[in-house]
Amino acid sequence: MEKTSFLSEVKLINLPKIEDPRGNLSFLEEFSHVPFKINRTYWIFDVPGGQVRGGHSFRQQEEFIIAISGSFDVVVDDGKEKKIYSLNRSYYGLFIPAGIWRQMENFSTNSVAVVVSSTTFSSEDYIRDYEEFLKFKNSQ
Template identity: 65%
Template sequence: MSIDSVKLITLPKIIDERGNLSFLEADNHVPFSIKRTYWIYDVPGGEVRGGHSYHNNKEVIIALSGSLDVVVDDGVNKKCFSINRSYYGLYIPNGIWRHMENFSTNSLAFVVASEPYSNKDYEYDYSYFAKK
């Protein structure tokens, strides 16, 4: 899978003087059916999350609060996406190595995934990943 397949998705943004609202729908804004959601929070300064790829799972990562950097890698090229708006989601297909870093204080990353959790879907060996 090429790094060019990683895309920033603009989610709907409904502006209202009482506060804005954004949302996402499976198979519409997100290019897959959602089978799992999770969120990452209270990340200590300097810590890195992720450091793996998935064989099957696809994800969209949204910074609901604060900011973080998502570094993606296809085994040849690397690219860093800074996400800091709750109406943007970063789509990462399967077969792309990723890690998250530079979490701001009180950041909240929300992730929607195409597959239920399975430890067998993770690839943690970067040297094996990069040889594919």
């Protein structure tokens, strides 16, 4: 039997945007906008032109990625198909469930990515080899 795509679980989620002539405000809350308990937040910045970040999957960790400044593309891959999301606004983010290969590329100058995740850091949770990722997906 052919396995179905898991990319349907990847979701672009709009965040509240409060407009004000003094400057706009957006926010996120766990279980409301982000569908998990937030255990870690990190950010990626000063990415040199042409560099790729990510290039891995997680066994358990879920993520929510926001382009706080500038823009970049997030390529998601479930082992059967790929999809590219261009993030360029700070009032929406990309939810990526566990078991999805992802990489970030095409960073604009001075872009900043903020990532909230469902777990604390664990190197054992990472799948950094694509062939190992495919084996992991086929065993599910």
